[in-house]
Amino acid sequence: MSLKGNALVGQSGGPTAVINASLHGVIEQAMQHAEIADLYGAVRGVQGLLGEDLCDLRAETAETIARLSSTPAAALGSCRRKLNDADYARLLAVFRAHDIRYFFYNGGNDSADTTHKVGQLAKESGWEMRVIGIPKTVDNDLGFTDHCPGYGSVARFNALALQGSGLDTQAMATVDTVKIFETMGRNAGWITAATALARAQAGDPPHLIYLPECSFAPARFLADVKRVVDRGQGCVIAVCEGLRDAEGKPIVTFKHAVGTDSFGHAQLGGLGEFLVDLIANELGIKARADKSGTIQRSFGPAQSPVDVAEAKMVGAEAVKAAVGGASDVMITLVRTSNHPYQCTTGTAPLEAVANAERPVPEEFINADGNDVTPAFLEYARPLIGGPVPPVARLTMVRVTKKL
């Protein structure tokens, strides 16, 4: 069962605030196993591997390695690359040339697919190696795992950002009445849903939440907005960039202008600005849009400590599992208790992970399709590693009028 040789770790797909914590976990754990000789990093994931671009992780200082857990983005560099048959053959050649017997690939569905196929080809070719997927995605849409490393931190950022942006809107409610707060999430609304964690008491923003799991109907949306605006305290709306209409088409598609003649007059996309426009035209109400874009997944100070610890844990568990003989699996997170929150790890077949997508389930979305349920809050609250900070709420005892 003991397999001796070198190990390789790579990072794939969109960065998160904690993917480097998983790298930290891999490195720290790999150093503890005599089976693992050299420990290499793939520079820019499989893209680097194709060019045989490997770096020596044992050459890094202890200080650098310790800092990985608090460093957002992807320290080894990342890529988005779909491989063809020739690419897979090339990967295997690189593995053989460098005696790679352990391959750890940190990513989402596509990376699980890549890792699985690498493992299959190695087996068919008689190259003994163990391949393990390490979960990562801010979108939180992987199956077989309670949640995904990276999600807790993007959720924390958005809860904190919505809290502030919501207070800002309420302060300016008679000027900029509506705030559109756009989050990431191409096909699933997990990130948008997390803005609900900004609420500390009833009536707190966000007042409306729209997920791509429910088709977006402009008339219903405008009625919702009007109802909230009429309360007089502003209206803060969290929307997912992936919102779709009843036919499943994106609400707004980014279109590139053609040619330079369009300078200043380009046809431009942007869901937030589209909704600002819709509200202005249909309701005659002024709105503003915030779109933090990649800031939400890379803001170091908003790392969830729970997320950091779990990201590191799945990295370490990947090494333990591989050294123990496992292969062709992804490490999963298994919640064993919610009060107090406790989480351990399991495994799931890479092939199953590669082909599954997990949208926000019905029981987490309210009947009107414009908010989340208490069950979602129960699920998500522990992941952000502590509530949003308390804020001053003036009671504003009114002074008797004299005029």
Added chain:
Amino acid sequence: MSLKGNALVGQSGGPTAVINASLHGVIEQAMQHAEIADLYGAVRGVQGLLGEDLCDLRAETAETIARLSSTPAAALGSCRRKLNDADYARLLAVFRAHDIRYFFYNGGNDSADTTHKVGQLAKESGWEMRVIGIPKTVDNDLGFTDHCPGYGSVARFNALALQGSGLDTQAMATVDTVKIFETMGRNAGWITAATALARAQAGDPPHLIYLPECSFAPARFLADVKRVVDRGQGCVIAVCEGLRDAEGKPIVTFKHAVGTDSFGHAQLGGLGEFLVDLIANELGIKARADKSGTIQRSFGPAQSPVDVAEAKMVGAEAVKAAVGGASDVMITLVRTSNHPYQCTTGTAPLEAVANAERPVPEEFINADGNDVTPAFLEYARPLIGGPVPPVARLTMVRVTKKL
């Protein structure tokens, strides 16, 4: 010289992360002066005053007041309202009715103008009162003060956000090569300039910085971008929402679509997306845009401790100055030393403040108009209350190729 009566404080214009710290300073200090009887808050600034909408700040708990300093936005509510002669007369009537002898108004140029005019009218009418402006603006464009409370925190947010977003871009440099990072700043580039504080060493993002103080020339911009992209490590560009062309016209104007027929095809604004489009069309390079919008001025965890302390200080000093006999002035910040950083307060006539705007001076902008100078960094660094956190930088010692 002693003037007994009630005091009134109001917040005006766009919120900041620390305007409530100034309110905290006013309340705490006002409680210490026997000259001040009741202490009122104007609900939504002058807009509330016109409706005689005052609240009793002495009725708030000590816990609520202590929390003000860590609460972003504007706890009393704010407004943007230009007053006419009838409005000013009404304000004076409210002041007389409630025996307001001290008026503290926390805002920017326009608020200074309002406060000055209130003071003038009171004097002409024989109503003895003292009016003091308290500076506030994320834009940092007030004259007569070294910097403005609110700026240090928006600068801190943007330095932190650009650091993360920059790492994100570098990690994905072969996929999403260019990042457009759009900040606030209608007429002055102070906020955008602060993204330079994200750099810890040469070559760190942002690679290019464009301020509205320099006219924006697309051809020069594209040449800059191409030069940075060719280095192969991605290109991170900080731009100010207020960028203007050689004729002084905004690069992109937000246009509302007319009618619902335009659903999905509205002509939409957005500088970031315009530049993404320009780069795609002219250079054939993929870019993304981040626009944190109001998040940047309301993100509690990014408050600069220096900014919080100074915002509280100018609030307290406003009360001390007024009780001491001053009127018709704004409290200013006066830097007395940079190593170590030390700052005290002064005063400037409200009328002068009302009519001055302070753009980023030439000595803070490099000759090419695409970056800031070391002198700017010297100026801005102390204001964010500590550097951005260190990050792991893998040395990536390459493994010798074998294929």
